[in-house]
Amino acid sequence: MLRLSSLIILLCLSLPARAVLDIEVTGAGEHQVPIAIVPFEGEELLDQRISEIVASDLVRTGLFKLISPSDKTPHETSEVKFADWAKVEALTIGQVIRQPDGRIEIRFRLLDTVKKTDLLGQSVTAKKDQVRAIAHRIADSIYAKLTGSSGVFSTRIAYVNRQGKYNRLVIADSDGFGEQTLLALNQPIMSPAWSPDGKSLAYVSFEQGRAMVYAQSLQTQRRILLASFPGSNSAPAWSPDGQQLALVLTHDGNSQIYLVRADGTDLRRISFSTTIDTEPTFSPDGRYLLFTSDRGGSAQIYRMSIKGGEAERLTFEGSNNFSPRFSPDGKSFVFAHFKGGAFYIAVQDFETKQIQILTPGGWEKKPSFAPNGKLVLFATEVHGRGILATVSSDGRVKQKMTPQQGDIREPTWGPFIN
Amino acid sequence: MKRLILSIVLINLLSACAYFKPIKHADKAKPAPEATAEKPATPAVENATVGSATASEVNAQTTATAETATSANATATETAESAAGATAKADPLNDPSSALAKRSVHFPFDVDAIQDADKQTIQAHGEYLSAHAERKVRTEGNADERGSSEYNLALGQRRANNTKKALILSGAQADQIEAISYGEEKPMATGHDEESWAKNRRTDINYK
Numbered sequence: 001m002l003r004l005s006s007l008i009i010l011l012c013l014s015l016p017a018r019a020v021l022d023i024e025v026t027g028a029g030e031h032q033v034p035i036a037i038v039p040f041e042g043e044e045l046l047d048q049r050i051s052e053i054v055a056s057d058l059v060r061t062g063l064f065k066l067i068s069p070s071d072k073t074p075h076e077t078s079e080v081k082f083a084d085w086a087k088v089e090a091l092t093i094g095q096v097i098r099q100p101d102g103r104i105e106i107r108f109r110l111l112d113t114v115k116k117t118d119l120l121g122q123s124v125t126a127k128k129d130q131v132r133a134i135a136h137r138i139a140d141s142i143y144a145k146l147t148g149s150s151g152v153f154s155t156r157i158a159y160v161n162r163q164g165k166y167n168r169l170v171i172a173d174s175d176g177f178g179e180q181t182l183l184a185l186n187q188p189i190m191s192p193a194w195s196p197d198g199k200s201l202a203y204v205s206f207e208q209g210r211a212m213v214y215a216q217s218l219q220t221q222r223r224i225l226l227a228s229f230p231g232s233n234s235a236p237a238w239s240p241d242g243q244q245l246a247l248v249l250t251h252d253g254n255s256q257i258y259l260v261r262a263d264g265t266d267l268r269r270i271s272f273s274t275t276i277d278t279e280p281t282f283s284p285d286g287r288y289l290l291f292t293s294d295r296g297g298s299a300q301i302y303r304m305s306i307k308g309g310e311a312e313r314l315t316f317e318g319s320n321n322f323s324p325r326f327s328p329d330g331k332s333f334v335f336a337h338f339k340g341g342a343f344y345i346a347v348q349d350f351e352t353k354q355i356q357i358l359t360p361g362g363w364e365k366k367p368s369f370a371p372n373g374k375l376v377l378f379a380t381e382v383h384g385r386g387i388l389a390t391v392s393s394d395g396r397v398k399q400k401m402t403p404q405q406g407d408i409r410e411p412t413w414g415p416f417i418n
Numbered sequence: 419m420k421r422l423i424l425s426i427v428l429i430n431l432l433s434a435c436a437y438f439k440p441i442k443h444a445d446k447a448k449p450a451p452e453a454t455a456e457k458p459a460t461p462a463v464e465n466a467t468v469g470s471a472t473a474s475e476v477n478a479q480t481t482a483t484a485e486t487a488t489s490a491n492a493t494a495t496e497t498a499e500s501a502a503g504a505t506a507k508a509d510p511l512n513d514p515s516s517a518l519a520k521r522s523v524h525f526p527f528d529v530d531a532i533q534d535a536d537k538q539t540i541q542a543h544g545e546y547l548s549a550h551a552e553r554k555v556r557t558e559g560n561a562d563e564r565g566s567s568e569y570n571l572a573l574g575q576r577r578a579n580n581t582k583k584a585l586i587l588s589g590a591q592a593d594q595i596e597a598i599s600y601g602e603e604k605p606m607a608t609g610h611d612e613e614s615w616a617k618n619r620r621t622d623i624n625y626k
Binding site for chain 2: 190211231235248254255276278292298322336410
């Protein structure tokens with residue numbers, strides 16, 4: 001059952017500095033922090049300006065209002081006159097220093113201009129091609145300091161880009177830069193799922209003529225065929241400890257949920273219905289699964305212990321509900337809500353059972369939470385094109401990311417990476 | 419940069435594979451008509467005429483496939499196989515007026531049960547498979563896009579499974595049929611309208 005394959009179709013095509021998505025942000029947080037980001041001294045020598053990457057990261061959250069520093073250019077704390085910065089609450093300054101060995105040192109500071117204090121100071125030395133990664137780290141630090149939540153600018157997303165029959169499984173930074181193609185096929189690819197350490201992706205590929213589940217290392221590109229039973233093998237989801245995956249197999253008849261170890265051994269069936277049970281996803285504590293089932297006559301979301309047993313129906317509104325994913329704190333879940341012929345992205349609180357619709361509706365599918373729980377990534381359609389979109393978990397800030405080519409399907413947000 | 423070049427080469431190789439596949443099929447088909455054209459010469463004149471007629475058809479199709487290099491042209495191979503068969507009878511599978519000419523069954527929204535309108539099609543294929551134990555088919559289930567991709571994969575599989583069961587009830591053996599699903603991944607029509615959706619809610623009976 002465990003099979004290793006080394007296919008030449010596994011590509012590692014990295015295009016670091018090119019934006020592959022056009023990004024449009026609408027809406028704003030309830031309280032926007034006015035912040036000024038002074039261009040870093042010496043950054044004009046780099047291919048990409050650190051202050052611009054940091055500013056664009058922060059603006060996309062809708063939680064910050066960018067104020068132009070106009071002609072004021074302090075680069076060190078001693079050069080800052082707080083009286084000049086009355087319109088902002090926070091100020092970021094920094095420097096880029098070229099080392100003799102060709103590497104670059106980046107120093108930055110975050111200042112509280114109301115309390116007139118230093119909030120944060122960091123210095124990083126790195127290779128020149130790591131500028132984007134460093135800028136995202138700086139943005140993460142600023143975001144964490146000013147909002148109290150972890151930033152997700154350094155995390156990555158995965159999705160499928162489809163152009164006619166040609167499908168690519170893609171990994172990109174959360175801002176759409178640094179696209180890497182992991183697999184390219186003239187057959188469908190579905191359901192990418194991140195391992196909790198962010199080092200592997202499981203997915204469904206039709207390269208052998210029908211749906212089979214693979215797991216692939218992002219570092220070595222090595223992959224294993226996890227399930228290739230007769231019929232369809234699909235819907236992989238990793239347990240939070242990375243030790244096992246939930247899968248959906250049809251070799252016993254209908255789509256049913258199974259657990260398997262990450263090396264493909266010890267397969268166990270855990271759902272026993274005569275209907276469709278699919279799209280399993282683990283709770284953050286690893287004890288429960290949410291899944292989609294039509295056992296009640298229409299597709300709805302259910303919860304079940306990973307030990308199996310009785311399942312509890314959770315959704316009752318709309319005609320159908322699909323694709324559940326737990327929030328990182330485990331208190332709510334996000335899902336695709338189908339009503340009146342349109343798909344919406346909605347969240348439901350486990351305790352109050354209240355449902356909140358986050359999006360205007362349309363062809364909105366496959367939501368997943370950012371690892372800080374503040375944003376939801378999903379697939380939607382604009383002018384007939386499949387695109388990526390995010391919405392803040394309170395529904396206030398929306399972002400659309402249109403690819404330069406192809407249709408985006410099946411997006412999923414990756415975990416925090418250390 | 420090296421990596422990039424390598425990747426591009428790989429992509430080209432891949433697309434080259436996809437491009438040449440149909441030609442391979444055509445090549446396979448080529449020798450068959452020659453053989454049949456020679457063989458029937460001894461047993462019977464009648465057979466020879468049927469054989470040669472089919473052979474010229476196959477030839478025409480083979481060239482067409484090779485020239486246009488379109489998607490895998492199964493017809494060329496099938497015709498060649500039937501021509502190669504010792505029996506002089508034309509394969510009813512290739513008769514456009516036969517009930518076997520219909521290779522798809524359709525379903526209402528979120529339904530996987532075989533509809534009355536398709537029972538004749540199922541019956542015909544079940545009986546054909548029963549009479550031709552060497553033939554194998556794939557029942558390929560599809561769904562419209564109103565659902566998640568995974569739910570639709572499951573629904574398509576159920577449609578394929580039910581089509582398989584119905585074929586078995588009509589005489590086919592289980593090992594002649596492989597049931598698989600494409601879900602919403604290979605739509606025949608891409609519009610967000612009932613006309614497109616109706617086309618996509620189906621199982622195809624695909625002879626191997």
